[in-house]
Each structure stands twice: as structure tokens, then as C-alpha cells.
Amino acid sequence: MRTAVVLALLSTAAVLPASLAVAQDGWHLKSATTIDGKASGWDYVSFDAVANHVFLGHRKEGLQVFDPATHTVVKVIDGTAEASSNGAVIIPDLDLGLSNNENGTIIPFKLSTLDAKPPVKVGEDLDTSHFDPVGKRLVVNLAGGKDGTDLVMLDPTTMKDVGHLHVPSHKVEGADSDGTAFFLAAQDLDKIYKIDTAGSEVLAEIDVATLCGQPTSIAADVADDRVFVGCRGRGTVKPSLIVLDGAKGSVVYSAEIGAGTDSLAYDPTLKRIFSTNGLGANLNVFAQQDADTYKPEETLGTRAFVRTMAMDHKTGTIYAVTAEGSADPTKKILTSVSPFYPNTFYPNTFTVLAYGKN
Template identity: 55%
Template sequence: MALDGWHLQDTVKIPGKGSAWDYLALDGTHNHLFIGHRKEGLQVFDLATKTVVKTIAGTESASSNGATLAPEFDLGISNNENGTIIPFKLSTLEAGEPIKLGEELDTSHYDPASKRIVVNMASGADGTDLVVLEAPSLKQVGIIKVPTKKPEHAEADGAGNFYLAARDTEMVYRLDTKSLAVTASWPTPGCGQTNSVALDAANKRLMLGCRGNASTKPSFAVMNVETGAIVFSAEVGGGNDGVAFDAQLKRIFLTNGVNAVMNIFEQKDADHYAQVEALGTQAGVRSLALDPKTKTIYSVTAEGTADYSKKITTSVSPYYANTFFPDTFAVLTYGKK
């Protein structure tokens, strides 16, 4: 099998004070990459001019973790650490008023089938409340209770099913966003700290990025969402926080920030996969956004250090960066040779 030749094509520095970041979202229609840059807000990076053209109003003080997009309604929302969401128009980037949902939240996900948005709130003693909102009104229609304190990435299949990864319980939960119910829960053996997901809806396969634990190495795993069975797994780099699937290329990309590597797999068929290459990236390259039209991958990182006088997320790494230097944040573009 010949080398694909994925590599770093471009690096663009974004001036700033040195904040942490989280999720990325791509709006291909308007050529915008939304960057959840926490204390520096939800930044809008124009992919043509390679500049930040806007910071969504109100998202700096609210500390944005990233955006969720519902293009059919010209709607984006910023998911903020202070427990609010801030809606905005994808066309104009004009922000609406903040909506307070709780004391803290992580991210949200859009289900086009039910026209609903599922919000991962901060966990309680017995699990997490997922707040469900109607789109585009953003009216709350209910809550789905899940028995996990670390709900993570999720994807909808367009047919009423919604698949949520849970890092602490190492499970995948299947949800129905119309009936507001958990309809199945499946363990992920060999996939420690189940974290990131990408869905192959045609083959009914869920790609999982797994951070690993004391007994299991970080891995890429594939689940049959009809049975819940893990049909494939292979080792990847540590610190995964992103996985993307391109059905046309038959490629799966996993970004792993601790070991600074992007693992790339080929899908042979629904149950068989082969590693194509492992591209060296940079420390902190853990989130990604894939443009399915241009076959371009975007990520971000910054120069960081682990300051041991502050809290460190040791579940990821004992030296996981918690402090970032000003004017080192960058958008990285990856593509084929």
C-alpha cells in the first residue's frame, strides 16, 4: 500500500494572551473555522484570508468551548464554560442574547433528524443531565439523564439515533432525542476512556478515539451500532480528542495531542481497517475539523507548559499542559502531497 502523503501545509499564528482551547467546527458554506478559544472567545477564522475575522460577541467573558452548527437554520451556538449558550447567525456572525442553562457546560450536538440540540452539562453526583433544546427556537424541551460524569463527543445518524461516548464509564450510549430516552448502552472493551466519535452511517459503524487507561493502551476502535460489538481495534497515540471519517477517501483520522501524532487508517470494509501512516504533528494537536470537499484537515495548538502549582488533568497525562504562552497559538492546515 502506497503512502498517502499527508503533511503540514500551513501554519498561521493568531495573536493572543495565551488561553486554552477545546472544540473546532467547520462551516464550509461560509469558509469559516470556529475555534473554541475559551477566555479569548469563539474565534471565527476565515479559511481564504487565513485571519480571525470575528470573535462572537459575549463569548470571551463566557469562555467559549466551541460551536455547534445548524446550517439549515442559519444558526450557530457558542457553548460556554459559564453554563450559557450564545446563539449567532452563520451568515452575519451577529450574536443573540446568552441563554443560561446551568452553572457549567462542556459542549453540545445537533441532531438534524429531530431538529434538536443536546447539551452536555456539568455532571452531578449520579450522572449528567443532557439538556435538549428545539432548533431554531432554543426552547428547552426536556432532559436526558445519562449515568456518566464524563459525556464526550456524539454523532447522530439522521434516522433518530444519537450516539454518545462516555469517558469514565467507557461506554457508548444510544439516545432517542425525540422520546428523550437512553435506548441502549454498550461497553467498549479494549477502548479505555472512550472519548471521540465519528459515524459511518452507511455501514452502521461508529469510529471511536480511546485515550486508554492503566491497563489499556490508547486505541482506535470500531463499533457495530446494530449490536454494540467492537469489531476492530488498534493502538494509536496518546491524548486523543478528535476523530474524523471521510467516506469518499475511506480514511479515518485521529489526532492525539500527548504523543503529537495523527494516526490515519484505511477502511477496507465495514469490519476491517489498516493503518496507512502516523504523521508527526505537534504537542497539543488533539482536536480536528475535516473539510470533506477539499480533503483538508484543520487543527490548533500553542506552546504550553505544565505548571505544577495549578491543577493538571492527569487522566490525560501527568505533564498535560495547563498554561500557554502569549502569541504562540496557531491554526495548522494538513493535506495530501
């Protein structure tokens, strides 16, 4: 009898890992491709599903066009290395890509040919821009000034200035549209701005301080009118994902995530929300059961400083980047992120990572 019990316990233990694996999606690293270069800083990643191109904002190395089929950089968009590209906005319906550059310019290019057009000067210092399909506006985040940040509205078909909006936040970050309005994170004020971009008007300020310190990244579920916000945390408020009702501005869900989030992605087919967390070196995956019901699905360990990403929704592949670096105490350190955040990255370590389920 004792032998039978031991065998039964061993048998049960043997199937537990498989049972647990079935309960999770099973996200994992599919490939890692190192790109030669000086490994200067980087920021945003975007994906063009038509041409199957990943755009890497590699700053002094330029806007690099990565082909995931061949694992190679097939082009650097002209002029973007000199301008120091922070990443690209992709508008497939217009066959248009836009490199956001640290020198305050935007360089338009055709997605189909990758041919660049002359740069458009928007300001002295530029972080990023976002396309709002509702207002048909490109919303440009200029660097914050003493009294806040200027948002410049451009018509993406002409690149003409069609409106301005000043907000008191010194640190505006991620944004997305829920199909009715444009939502923008004010990281320093713990608020989300709900904006009519066509009218250059703030419709509402949503205070999220009690559940979401330093809101940074935003993604939206248009079908259910839900806005997902990734928060870095502040004081006793932990890094969190919160879900807002886009119409009401109320929080319907919140949960803890890894440290240093900088990007969110939502897949409406898989019903999954993803958060990349550069300081936590992990990828949180949440399952959406209905508009107001969510649960943590799994958390994948990634690599340090994996903080921005883009998703190929057709294949379910997530693309992210990182590099090896260190914090040189003789140089300025971005202490608002971490007292030991790297300010020096090593040559030939910039790596494109692909995560998936298969």
C-alpha cells in the same frame, strides 16, 4: 559481476522511499498561522463549508472565526469572550451557529452574517453540545455532578428546553449520529450510550471496556451504519480506535492509536478515519476498505497538544490548533490526562494548523 550486484542493490534502495510514499496518502502540514493573544485554553474546532470559516473555541479569547483563505481571524462572535467559548456547533441547514460557553450559556449566531443573538442560559457549567439530525435536537452536555450528568435537549430553532435525560456518567464526551440514533461516549464508565434524543431515552448501553478504555471521541459512517470511537486507554488497555456496528453494538475492528486522543473525523469520499492525539503528538489515518475491514494507512507527526480538529471535506483539509505551554507545579494540573499536562500557555503562540494531501 560484483559491481553489477552493488549497482542493482543501490538502484533498488533508491526507489524504496518513493514506493513507500506511494503506498501512503502523504498527509502533511500545509500551513501554520499564529494568532496574537493571551493564548488562554481552547477546546473544540468546527468548520462551515458554506462560508469557508473555521470556528475556534479559544475560551477567554472568545469564539474566533478564522478565514483559511486569508489566514486571519475575521471576527470574534459577540459575547463569547466574556462567556469563555469552548467551541461551536454548526447547523448549515438552519444558517445557525451555537457557541458553547463555560459559563453555562449558549450564544446563537447566524452563519451567514456572524451576528450574535442573546445568550441562552442552560446550566451553571457547560462543556459542549451536539446536534442530532435524527431527533432534530441539540444535546447539551452539562458538567457532571455527584450522581452523573444531565443532558438537556433543546429545539435549535427556538432554543426551548424540550427534554432532559440523566445518565450516571460523570464524564460524557464526544457524540455523533449514525442516521438512526445518537451515540454518546461515557469516558469514565467505558461505555457508549445509544440514545433516542427526541424521546430523551437511552436505548442501549454498550460496554467497550475490554477494547476501549476511556472512550472520548466519536464519528459515524451513516451509509454503512458504523460508529468510530477514539479511546484514550486505561490500565493494560492501550489507546485505541474501535469500530462499532451501530445496529448491533458489536465491535468489528480495533487498532492502537496515539496517546491523548480527543477528536475523530471520517471522510466518506476518501474512506478515511482520522484521530488527533494531543499527548502522542500524532495524527492516525485509517483506510476503510469496506464496512468491517480497516487498516492503518499512516501516522503523521504533528505538534504537542494537537487534540481537536475539524475537516473541510470538499478540499480534504484538516484544521487543528495548539499553543506552547508548560506545567506549573504551583497550579492545578489536569493529572487525569497527564501528570505534566500544561496549565499555562504562552501569549502569542496559539496556532491554527492545516493538514492536507496536496
